[in-house]
Amino acid sequence: MKISRSRTSVFRTSYISTKSYFRAKPVFIASVRHIITLFKKDLLLEVRQQYSFYGILLYIGATIFVLYMAIEEPENNVWNGLFWVIQLFICINAVAKSFLQESKGRMLYFYSVASPADFVLSKLLFNSLLMLVMSLLSLLLFTLFLGNPVQKAGQFIGLVLLGGWSLSLVFTFLAAIAAKAQQNAAIMAVLGFPLIIPQLLLLMKLSNAAFNPVLTIPATTIWLLIALDSMIIMLAVILFPFLWKD
Amino acid sequence: MRKSWWKILTVVLLIYTFTAGLLVKIPNLPLLGQTSRNLFFHVGMWAAMMTLFTVSVVNAIRYLRTFDLKYDIYARQYVTSGIVFGILGYSTGTIWMSYTWADPNNPLFKSFSAVAREPKLIGTAIALLIYFAYLVLRDSINDMDKRARISSVYNIFAYALLFPTIWIVPRLLPSLHPGQEANPALNFKDVSPEMRWVELPAFIAWSLLGVWITTLKIRLNILKERKLSQ
Numbered sequence: 001m002k003i004s005r006s007r008t009s010v011f012r013t014s015y016i017s018t019k020s021y022f023r024a025k026p027v028f029i030a031s032v033r034h035i036i037t038l039f040k041k042d043l044l045l046e047v048r049q050q051y052s053f054y055g056i057l058l059y060i061g062a063t064i065f066v067l068y069m070a071i072e073e074p075e076n077n078v079w080n081g082l083f084w085v086i087q088l089f090i091c092i093n094a095v096a097k098s099f100l101q102e103s104k105g106r107m108l109y110f111y112s113v114a115s116p117a118d119f120v121l122s123k124l125l126f127n128s129l130l131m132l133v134m135s136l137l138s139l140l141l142f143t144l145f146l147g148n149p150v151q152k153a154g155q156f157i158g159l160v161l162l163g164g165w166s167l168s169l170v171f172t173f174l175a176a177i178a179a180k181a182q183q184n185a186a187i188m189a190v191l192g193f194p195l196i197i198p199q200l201l202l203l204m205k206l207s208n209a210a211f212n213p214v215l216t217i218p219a220t221t222i223w224l225l226i227a228l229d230s231m232i233i234m235l236a237v238i239l240f241p242f243l244w245k246d
Numbered sequence: 247m248r249k250s251w252w253k254i255l256t257v258v259l260l261i262y263t264f265t266a267g268l269l270v271k272i273p274n275l276p277l278l279g280q281t282s283r284n285l286f287f288h289v290g291m292w293a294a295m296m297t298l299f300t301v302s303v304v305n306a307i308r309y310l311r312t313f314d315l316k317y318d319i320y321a322r323q324y325v326t327s328g329i330v331f332g333i334l335g336y337s338t339g340t341i342w343m344s345y346t347w348a349d350p351n352n353p354l355f356k357s358f359s360a361v362a363r364e365p366k367l368i369g370t371a372i373a374l375l376i377y378f379a380y381l382v383l384r385d386s387i388n389d390m391d392k393r394a395r396i397s398s399v400y401n402i403f404a405y406a407l408l409f410p411t412i413w414i415v416p417r418l419l420p421s422l423h424p425g426q427e428a429n430p431a432l433n434f435k436d437v438s439p440e441m442r443w444v445e446l447p448a449f450i451a452w453s454l455l456g457v458w459i460t461t462l463k464i465r466l467n468i469l470k471e472r473k474l475s476q
Contacts, residue, residue, distance in 0.1 A: 173403065180396050181387050190382060194375035195404060197368070198411040228410060235406055239399045242310050 034114050038122035042098075046130075056094050060138045063089065068145040076149045076211045083142055084163070084200055084207075090134050091167040092188055095127050098172060099179035111244065120176070120240040124233060127168045135164030149211050156210040159217075162225060163203045169232045170196055173240075180243050199228060256458055259451035263290070266444045284342045286444055290452035291335030292370065296412075297453040298328035298460065299373065303405040306398035318394035319467050321401060322384065325377050327460040331452075332374045339367070369412040376404045 046053055063086055074082065102110070110119055139160050143150070150156045171192055178188045202221055209215040267286040302324035309317035384397035 170407075177383070177396060177400055177403075180392070181383060183383075183386060187383065187386065191379045191400065191404075194372045194379060195407045197372050198407070198415050201368075201415060224410075224414065228407075231406065235403055239403060242395055242399050245395075 031115065031118050034118040035122045035125065038110075038114060038119060039125050042122065042126040045101075052097060056090065056134060057137065059093055060086075060090055060134065060141060064138065064141045064145055071146075073147050077208065079142075079146060079149050080204055080207050080211065082146075083139075084204055086138060086142075087135060087160075087163060087167060088193075088196065088200065090138060091131055091164070091171050092185060092192070094130050094134055095168055095171040095175050096178070096185040096188055097175075098123055098127055099175045100185075102179075107244065116241040116244050117237045119244070120173075120236050121233075123176075124169060124172050124236060127172045128165050131164040131168035132161055135160045151213045152210045152217075155217055156207060159203065159206055159210060162222070163199075166199050166203075166225060166229050166232075167196065169229055169236070170199070173232065173236045176236075176240060176243055199225065252454060253458060256451060256454040259447050260455065263444065263448040263451050267448060270440050270444050272441065281342055281345055282441070284338060285441065286448040288335060288338040288342055289445070290448045291331050291338060293449035294452040294456040295328050295331040295335060295370075295373070298324045298331060298456045299377070299405065299408075301457070301460075302328065303401055306401040309394055309398045310402075313391075313395075315390065315394055315471075316468065318398065319471070320464055321398060323460050323463045323467060325380060325401070327456050327463065329374060329377050329381075331456055332370060332377075335370065336367075336374075369415060372411055373408055376408055380404065 067082060067086070071078070136157070139157065171188065174188050174192045174195075177191065178185070181187065202225055206217055206221055209217045263286055267283055270283075272280060272282050302321045305317045305320040305324065309315075309321060380397060380400055383400055384393055387393040387396060
């Protein structure tokens, strides 16, 4: 009952914003409005169906606790490697449902009210936010359970946020592909792991610098990561229209 | 004789590669010695692999522009031939490596995990994994149009992320591989001018051979499709 009410309210808001599209507003503003409306809808669903959010939280807690049981006080490079691999798995679990949860009928509805670019951008935005929250939480738990080898805390938190963002972008697009292929999250891992290796390598290299007080984090590598991320966003906007037409 | 000039060129260039590649004067570098001749065969495989993957992506883009299923078959076949050349590149590299880098006191199998960390190997391993994933994805979908569309999208996305890997990551990590400052075998410092005269024709020859093999496979597959649809 609760869910059905949320659906109608969501649909009404997006309908209003579609009408404003025809009132000859600048296209850019209209599409920003669409993105915000779709983003709000995802947020609302997340707030109403909290089980999935808590599910991911539990996943983070349980994995890190298992690691805590398996190894005590890991060395710096082990800590680093484990942290990023756990981030990768959290990302797959957090992002996988974003496209799989949309039923065929609902996709058809979105198809009639929003443009594919708006739709995919709203998903990217929402998953980025989700992953940023999850990355910070997992960092907190990691330092609580497995010790804190980080020397430059501020820089490392920045890196974690950047890394979480990069991961969420790649896996959001792959979730769209997996959902269209009617596959489960397992194929996302197969498709995504080879693609994410370069970014993970860069991130691990950068975080090693954050563990060492002598080394400085090279700015060019960070720019490289940001450039890669913007390229992924552009590719998603260009390629998503081909995916969602059925 | 229509359109057959490039096949003749392939044969001529391959004969040239094999004769000149084994006869050309080679600078006798320490450790490498005469094994440098493998350059014409080992790096040639990578050249052919990258060419085939690039042609595959071009065909994926062409499919998304025209929705002609022919281009999807092209893209698929270029990927499989690219994978074959990739595996050949790996094996020629392994043989070369086992005579130069591998610790002579350790058997090859034991030193493999140390050597496979090599950045250039990581790049190509990623390329192979990506295209295996492409094949898995493509064969998991039954509907023909959907299969073509989704696999083309993944092909383009993966290729766009693969290139940064191959060109950027090797420069960031330490390596034993010759040509540390740039992509190996393409800069003029570590190859003598005589070798360059064999190297470039060899690259062209291997790439053309790959394309030739693939065109035959494409023809076979298009015939099969036609037979199925009748």
